[in-house]
Amino acid sequence: MxxxxxxxxxxxxxxxxxxxxxxxxxxxxxxxxxxxxxxxxxxxxxxxxxxxxxxxxxxxxxxxxxxxxxxxxxxxxKPPFTLYPVVPKPGPDSQVLNIMVTIKSNYLSKYSATNVKVNIPVPKNTTGCSTNSSISNRAKYSPETNSVVWTIPKFSGNSEHTIDVKVKLSKKEKHDDWQRPPITVSFKLSMLSxxxxxxxxxxxxxxxxxxxxx
The missing domain is CATH 2.60.40.1170 (Mu homology domain, subdomain B)
Structure with missing residues (x-):
């Protein structure tokens, strides 16, 4: 205050x-x-x-x-959001990694979260990513943070969205030690306690x- x-x-x-x-x-x-x-x-x-x-x-x-x-x-x-990720561990000779993440809102439909950002970690030897989501495809690969940042401007209650991420991996660098870090979510949700x-x-x-x- x-x-x-x-x-x-x-x-x-x-x-x-x-x-x-x-x-x-x-x-x-x-x-x-x-x-x-x-x-x-x-x-x-x-x-x-x-x-x-x-x-x-x-x-x-x-x-x-x-x-x-x-x-x-x-x-x-329940927290405001629940994540359902499918993140396989790439093999030693893998050149492509397919990730799927579904995010579901657990609050009532009369509420809406804004500026929802889902941060999806990818291996360090990633050379590029292509994405396809069930909502406006505002997802970008960030080499600085080794992650794909999926932005949802407005997320209504009692709804869910899914994103598919195709990760291209470099042959020159190993990814055996990649531990699949946790996916994080940031958002703003007003008028809900x-x-x-x-x-x-x-x-x-x-x-x-x-x-x-x-």
């Missing part, structure tokens, strides 16, 4: 917590999502007594940027002649 407020106004942050209980189709209770939120840690400006009483966070923000709170989410839940914890409101308690402003 970064404060642009002048003076010492008191602020109140209201949070929307996950439901305290739920039922399975057979009517049996399953663990509460709220009970999976633990280990709250607050900045020293937070009034802890009020939080313990009504779960509202009251504080007088310090100047500049600061971390208001952090918490630990203990529930077992995997823990279910969301901000309801942020109030500035104005007193006297104080006027809030940036």
């Amino acid at each position: 970064k404060s642009f407020l002048s003076g010492m106004p008191e602020c109140k942050l209201g949070l929307s917590y996950p439901s305290t209980s739920s039922k399975t189709p057979k009517g049996t209770e399953k663990p509460s999502v709220e009970n999976t939120l633990a280990e709250f840690q607050f900045h020293q400006c937070v009034r802890l007594r009020q939080f313990n009483q009504n779960k509202a966070i009251s504080f007088v923000p310090p100047d500049g940027q600061f971390e208001l709170m952090r918490y630990h989410f203990k529930a077992t839940q 995997m823990s279910g914890l969301q901000v309801k409101f942020l109030q500035i308690q104005e007193t006297g002649n104080y006027k809030s402003g940036k």
Whole structure:
């Protein structure tokens, strides 16, 4: 959080917590999502007594940027994306390596991730790559990082995409020691909280002649 407020106004942050209980189709209770939120840690400006009483966070923000709170989410839940890679290990005399990667989104269809980048490592003796994907083919081979970077500008929820990568290998260099490094994914996904914890409101308690402003 970064404060642009002048003076010492008191602020109140209201949070929307996950439901305290739920039922399975057979009517049996399953663990509460709220009970999976633990280990709250607050900045020293937070009034802890009020939080313990009504779960509202009251504080007088310090100047500049600061971390208001952090918490630990203990529930077992699917990550935003699941990868299904097929990456065979090339033989000692292989000149071509065929890689296939499918990425599936696990969030609801009303959400969309943007600027999704899938980084697919390739052997160091790669001389070139050709790609074919189920969505706009924005994939490039990066010799500097020994990887193919597959960019998906917008990724809707409950959907999946697949890319086929044909890797050309040099005969002059060996690739026996290539350990198939992990595939990494970076993305931006706004308005979605995997823990279910969301901000309801942020109030500035104005007193006297104080006027809030940036």
